[in-house]
């Protein structure tokens with residue numbers, strides 16, 4: 584079983600991010616966000632659209648450079664991507680359509696220069712882990728969206744990162760599929776003991792999967808509250824119909840509701856975003 588420890592794996596300290604749009608406006612996406620993610624922990628980021636969840640994830644993974652503040656991985660300041668330690672899974676699974684499933688899973692290991700036999704074994708192990716061993720020689724176009732996302736998870740796991748940063752990985756899938764994939768992910772994580780930071784818009788997904796749910800405010804994104812989900816691991820499907828689940832989900836709804844309302848009203852009026860609607864420039 585995955586153990587969480589008190590040692591922080593990832594630390595964000597007073598992270599602020601201000602984007603400069605092409606039209607010369609400044610969009611403050613994050614405002615002095617501080618967060619510790621412990622080793623083996625599953626932390627979800629939830630908040631209204633545009634509150635900076637993806638921005639925070641990219642900064643944590645060294646894909647984007649914050650305007651001020653600091654991010655550290657195992658106590659070392661992050662100044663760029665560290666693919667050996669941190670892996671990403673995005674909403675678009677971006678598999679190569681001309682490569683078989685197993686060679687899609689191998690692709691990162693290939694870039695890393697791992698020999699053919701070793702990378703095949705490693706890829707096969709991780710494909711089995713996500714339950715797709717039988718599809719090794721199929722092509723992405725032959726798989727459903729949910730299956731392709733499992734391949735993307737196997738590909739990320741193959742690199743054996745300590746930390747997985749997942750940006751709405753199930754966002755493009757229907758509700759039933761994402762529920763089942765969430766259960767699958769809970770099972771896989773028990774086996775691998777990875778540290779996960781997970782962006783989602785789904786309250787149920789956040790409660791079901793997380794040790795802690797970080798609720799962010801409307802932009803500029805700040806941490807509004809952190810909810811702890813004390814349910815033991817591995818999480819069982821029955822948890823999602825329990826009273827404690829409903830109570831946690833309702834609590835999250837209340838916390839989020841006013842933020843989503845504030846974000847929507849700001850969007851409608853164009854307030855605080857230099858009149859450009861906060862669009863990316």
Ligand SMILES: Nc1ncnc2c1ncn2[C@@H]1O[C@H](COP(=O)(O)OP(=O)(O)OP(=O)(O)O)[C@@H](O)[C@H]1O
Nearest residue numbers: 602610612632633634635636637638861862863864
């Ligand atoms: N490259 C960029 N240039 C300018 N502004 C940007 C850029 N990337 C993001 N932003 C702005 O920063 C804010 C935060 O964006 P981000 O994508 O991090 O939010 P989010 O919470 O992940 O949103 P969503 O839930 O809709 O995916 C938004 O207002 C967005 O328009």
